[in-house]
Amino acid sequence: MPESSEFVVVGAGLAGAATAWQLAARGHDVTILERTQPASHDGSSHGSARIFRYAYPDEFYTRAVIESKSLWDELDRASGLELITPYGAVDYGPERQPEQLARILAETGVEHELLSAAEARARWPHIAFDTAVLWHPGAGVIDAESAVNAMIEQAVKRGARLLTGWNVSRVEKRRSGYRVVSDGWETRDAGNVIIGAGGWLPSLLGQLPLPAGFLARLPEFAVRQEQAYHFPYRSDDGPWPTFIHKGADIQTYGLPGGRDAGFAGQKVAEYNGGKFIPSAAAQTGLVDPVNRQRVVDYVRKYLPGLDPEPYAETTCLFTNTPNEDFLIDRTGGLTIVSPCSGHGAKFAPLIGQWAADLATRTGDVPGRFRQATAKVSAG
Incomplete structure (x- = not known):
């Protein structure tokens, strides 16, 4: 039977690391799944500048x-x-x-x-x-790379688990939550999943159990x-x-x-x-x-x-995104964090706080970032 976590965070760039840090600091059970390694050099959060x-x-x-x-x-x-x-x-x-x-x-x-x-x-x-x-x-x-590693370190100190070399291929809806599946057929069950996949998000969207209406209202990436x-x-x-x-x-x-x-x-x-x-x-x-x-x-x-x-x-x-606002939105137990339109690094800890608030239902994020569900309310 697959191991289970309260929260699974997909992606260990700035947004994912910050979200994991914030969740773990609040005492939640967190697993971070990273395709290669934190602040990967083919991602958006590498380097020192x-x-x-x-x-x-x-x-x-x-x-x-x-x-x-x-x-x-x-x-x-x-x-x-x-x-x-x-x-x-x-x-x-x-x-x-x-x-x-x-x-x-x-x-x-x-x-x-x-x-x-x-x-x-x-x-x-x-x-x-x-x-x-x-x-x-x-x-x-x-120093983006050092920041990612510092946030991961703080999350791990509070009990979070970091799994590297874990490339997510899809997320399945289960009766009691979600099952995250890697391209090597590894699995991890979770009550809630936070997707912080950066530039990989467009190719992953079709592999997430998102309601059709929510998916259709997401901004174009x-x-x-x-x-x-x-x-x-x-x-x-x-x-x-x-x-x-x-x-x-x-x-x-x-x-x-x-x-x-x-x-x-x-x-x-x-x-x-x-x-x-x-x-x-x-x-x-x-x-x-x-x-x-x-x-x-x-x-x-x-x-x-x-x-x-x-x-x-x-x-x-x-x-x-078309208006360069971030995306931090939620449907069911799935939370999508970012993309950050080239200016998100400075906000990383705050993005993590917003995402943790939304994923735990203890707070909300600015309406301009809930670009899918805000349109439902407006409609």
Whole structure:
């Protein structure tokens, strides 16, 4: 007879690890099933460099970052680590609207400055600013892989079990709950199942016992194989702040590359510049030379403090919803967590808290994330 758990969490990326941590911390019986290993390198949560920032054009998200930061601090205390390195952030560009971002930070009490382009160039001469610039020093860089491992460690300390090399092929509805089946015919029974499969979610949806109406109302998921490049600093003035630059023809982001880049350069990428793929299973890990040239040309024009020849490059996954809101929704004993549309890392502990609240029926999540059931209510 298969082993049984109160909760099974599928996927040990940031969302799954955070959910398992929150559930285990509340005393629940939790098993984590991971396809390969936590923070897998062909997933969305690997490596040491994700942007942590407060600046959003939507006040809801800024307030959610503030709430999430208290949970990051709790995880730091429990793990003895510093998972967010404070580098600060600059936001600029004609489509980024730094003045609007500054108003929201002022309303939410987040420390910031609004600088002219000339003032910003004097402070950071290695960046060719083309508009006013928002600076907020509380931003920084998340070590995503270490964060996943820290959350898994905290969950395991509280009794959770981690099973690796466990690739879920389907979930079956049973009289008293669910049976999770691997592609090697291993099974695990559960009262409740939380799916945090990231870019694998689109190919797994058809193998879940979801009601037809719920499945039909889920948002369309667009998986992209993104690419990022590491450019060396020309002089010993690194590390730089993180940045988001939104121009009329390209939106880019950059951050100190950390361990991923040997602490020697800035990670720069075009936001949503990668090709669409059906699911994570279709990724190739190959960088598009056209995109590489676009980013090299961008660096040459806007980042004079970098050598425009990348010394390292990588691919990663973004799994987007049409409006870039997350998905945290529930039907029966099945909870689907994320996708995070390329900006979820900073919210990971809070996403875990929301998902645990929903899965245990002890709380709810913001209605904008219940994209399937909210439409039922609206209808």
